Amino acid sequence: MKSTILDVTARLLLPWLFFTSLFILYRGHNLPGGGFIGGLVGASGFILLVMGPGLEAAKRALRVDPFSLIGVGLLLAVLSGIGGVFMGNAFMAGLWLPTFSLPLLGTVHLGTPLIFDIGVYLVVMGFTLAMIFSLSEADS
Amino acid sequence: MNNLILLPVFIPFVAAIIGLIFRTLPVQRTLGLIGMAAATISAILLLNVVMEQDYLVLSLGAWQAPFGIVLVADLLSAIMVLISCIMGILVMLFSVQSVDNARQKTFYYPLYSMLIMGVNGAFLTGDIFNLYVWFEVMLIASFVLISLGADRAQLEGAFKYMVLNLVSSLLFLAGAGLLYAKVGTLNMADIALKLAIQPDSFLINSTAILFLISFGVKAAIFPFFFWLPASYHTPPTAISAIFAGLLTKVGVYTLMRSFTLFFNQSFEFLQDILLILAALTMLTGVLGAAAQYNIRRILSFHIISQIGYMIMGLALLTPLALAGTVFYLVHHIIVKTNLFLVGGVIEKVKGTGELSKIGGLYRALPFLALLFFIPAFSLGGIPPLSGFWAKFALVKASIDAEVFWITAVSLIVGVMTLFSMTKIWAEAFWKDAPEETENKVEPKTLKLMYAPIAIMVLMTLYLGLFGQGMFEVAERAADQLLNPEGYIQAVIPQSTEAISKL
Numbered sequence: 001m002k003s004t005i006l007d008v009t010a011r012l013l014l015p016w017l018f019f020t021s022l023f024i025l026y027r028g029h030n031l032p033g034g035g036f037i038g039g040l041v042g043a044s045g046f047i048l049l050v051m052g053p054g055l056e057a058a059k060r061a062l063r064v065d066p067f068s069l070i071g072v073g074l075l076l077a078v079l080s081g082i083g084g085v086f087m088g089n090a091f092m093a094g095l096w097l098p099t100f101s102l103p104l105l106g107t108v109h110l111g112t113p114l115i116f117d118i119g120v121y122l123v124v125m126g127f128t129l130a131m132i133f134s135l136s137e138a139d140s
Numbered sequence: 141m142n143n144l145i146l147l148p149v150f151i152p153f154v155a156a157i158i159g160l161i162f163r164t165l166p167v168q169r170t171l172g173l174i175g176m177a178a179a180t181i182s183a184i185l186l187l188n189v190v191m192e193q194d195y196l197v198l199s200l201g202a203w204q205a206p207f208g209i210v211l212v213a214d215l216l217s218a219i220m221v222l223i224s225c226i227m228g229i230l231v232m233l234f235s236v237q238s239v240d241n242a243r244q245k246t247f248y249y250p251l252y253s254m255l256i257m258g259v260n261g262a263f264l265t266g267d268i269f270n271l272y273v274w275f276e277v278m279l280i281a282s283f284v285l286i287s288l289g290a291d292r293a294q295l296e297g298a299f300k301y302m303v304l305n306l307v308s309s310l311l312f313l314a315g316a317g318l319l320y321a322k323v324g325t326l327n328m329a330d331i332a333l334k335l336a337i338q339p340d341s342f343l344i345n346s347t348a349i350l351f352l353i354s355f356g357v358k359a360a361i362f363p364f365f366f367w368l369p370a371s372y373h374t375p376p377t378a379i380s381a382i383f384a385g386l387l388t389k390v391g392v393y394t395l396m397r398s399f400t401l402f403f404n405q406s407f408e409f410l411q412d413i414l415l416i417l418a419a420l421t422m423l424t425g426v427l428g429a430a431a432q433y434n435i436r437r438i439l440s441f442h443i444i445s446q447i448g449y450m451i452m453g454l455a456l457l458t459p460l461a462l463a464g465t466v467f468y469l470v471h472h473i474i475v476k477t478n479l480f481l482v483g484g485v486i487e488k489v490k491g492t493g494e495l496s497k498i499g500g501l502y503r504a505l506p507f508l509a510l511l512f513f514i515p516a517f518s519l520g521g522i523p524p525l526s527g528f529w530a531k532f533a534l535v536k537a538s539i540d541a542e543v544f545w546i547t548a549v550s551l552i553v554g555v556m557t558l559f560s561m562t563k564i565w566a567e568a569f570w571k572d573a574p575e576e577t578e579n580k581v582e583p584k585t586l587k588l589m590y591a592p593i594a595i596m597v598l599m600t601l602y603l604g605l606f607g608q609g610m611f612e613v614a615e616r617a618a619d620q621l622l623n624p625e626g627y628i629q630a631v632i633p634q635s636t637e638a639i640s641k642l
Binding site for chain 1: 143146150153154157158160161163198199200201202
């Protein structure tokens with residue numbers, strides 16, 4: 001059954017859900033949130049598209065293949081660990097930029113754990129979407 | 141820092157990831173092979189370093205033990221990692237020609253790399269929860285590999301394999317939870333230290349039994365072995381060969397690690413259980429094999445009976461017995477993988493592994509006959525092949541420990557193993573072919589399948605004829621296992637004082 005309300009809402013919600021997911025990802029280091037939940041929220045926007053306008057619209061909006069997201073995410077997570085090795089420390093040892101202030105975000109403290117979390121974000125998002133896409137392909 | 145220890149885990153992982161991003165078969169295959177070769181080189185380096193320094197410890201993320209996760213390589217770990225990498229590269233080479241293209245295209249090589257990564261991780265980790273994670277990595281990769289292609293028979297086998305292994309993981313988690321609730325740490329060295337300072341026989345024994353069941357399922361010891369013969373003959377040979385060679389041995393390794401590190405003080409209670417289980421495992425495996433007439437099924441049952449020998453060595457817990465077990469592990473991994481691969485060539489050429497439908501292979505494929513003869517009779521324990529020395533050490537250890545009944549069982553099982561191997565030899569190679577069947581493929585084209593087998597045969601011969609060096613290393617590994625203080629001290633340097641008070 002086609003529902004115009006769902007179609008329109010899904011398209012409207014997609015960018016908001018996406019930016020919310022980025023915010024959840026960013027605040028996750030010391031507060032509730034992080035790559036895993038962020039990835040799920042990010043994926044939910046595209047899942048809404050699948051349920052409303054359909055699979056093709058969701059794939060077009062995502063632009064990349066979900067499997068590539070998994071690959072790139074894993075690669076990022078691994079690379080975030082190598083920094084420590086080059087500094088003569090253990091694998092996965094955190095490296096941090098000096099803190100600085102930004103409007104809206106307040107004190108910003110960036111380091112390799114964030115890169116790891118971005119990796120997790122991409123893996124979770126890619127994995128969820130790969131699953132949902134192939135399920136809805138089998139459906140149609 | 142000792143980041144070297146991470147490489148055997150890290151390299152296959154990166155190869156798998158890049159294979160995920162560039163999803164074409166040539167890329168995945170090349171990367172997989174390069175990754176496995178590089179991992180093998182890193183494992184050789186690791187073993188060299190461990191030979192010099194005894195222990196190598198890496199605290200991941202620079203979080204010191206017992207708070208962070210540590211990777212620890214002692215001699216046993218380093219030996220196991222090296223042998224798993226060598227088997228990894230050889231069987232991967234074998235699969236290039238033997239696994240059909242449809243299966244290879246569905247992420248075969250990345251999954252295979254992940255499997256080896258999980259196995260290596262399980263060998264190297266020094267943290268009990270992390271061990272659970274590596275088990276899962278290994279299992280998930282193996283679930284997909286065993287059901288790849290989705291044959292009907294394959295899915296049935298895969299289902300049994302999956303359910304039983306998940307149950308075993310749960311039991312392991314329960315055991316780890318019990319330990320954690322009591323001693324408040326997950327670091328294996330720290331657990332050992334706390335249990336040594338404050339022995340609590342109730343906790344130790346209940347955890348030991350949970351671990352015994354859980355690792356016992358993974359190692360396929362009696363009475364938890366039935367998933368193995370139900371599933372190992374269904375997937376393509378390369379996959380069942382690497383499973384047969386490595387996966388059950390991870391179970392044996394974790395049994396050795398946990399029983400020597402955690403439960404060594406209450407060992408009298410466990411020893412009888414282990415000895416009885418070892419005897420029953422040997423007997424059921426070899427008797428099960430006698431009833432089978434399919435090459436891979438016979439070989440699957442023999443994995444079980446051979447696991448019995450390793451458990452026997454662990455149960456005796458003398459320096460010679462443990463050294464024998466380590467030697468047995470190495471010998472068995474090589475020989476067993478080798479035999480599965482020979483079975484794979486036969487299936488490829490003749491189209492079946494049923495002994496009643498094949499024959500005359502000695503005349504048709506004399507070189508293959510030689511490649512089967514050596515590992516088969518090594519498995520049977522004929523001197524001077526590697527199996528003889530492995531069995532000899534264990535039998536001598538059992539006589540020294542004056543447990544004569546297990547000596548008797550192991551000798552009888554040895555003879556019956558030989559009987560099974562002669563059965564394959566007589567049926568597949570010696571008797572006349574039942575009807576003149578055309579070869580499905582020209583054997584001369586299977587060079588990539590023959591080469592890994594030949595290399596493994598050379599390794600068996602080397603272990604048999606010049607096994608002295610390997611046995612000395614095994615003795616050192618056994619010595620480390622029997623003196624867990626060294627392991628604890630290497631992981632937690634500040635524990636020196638606590639250990640000296642014991």
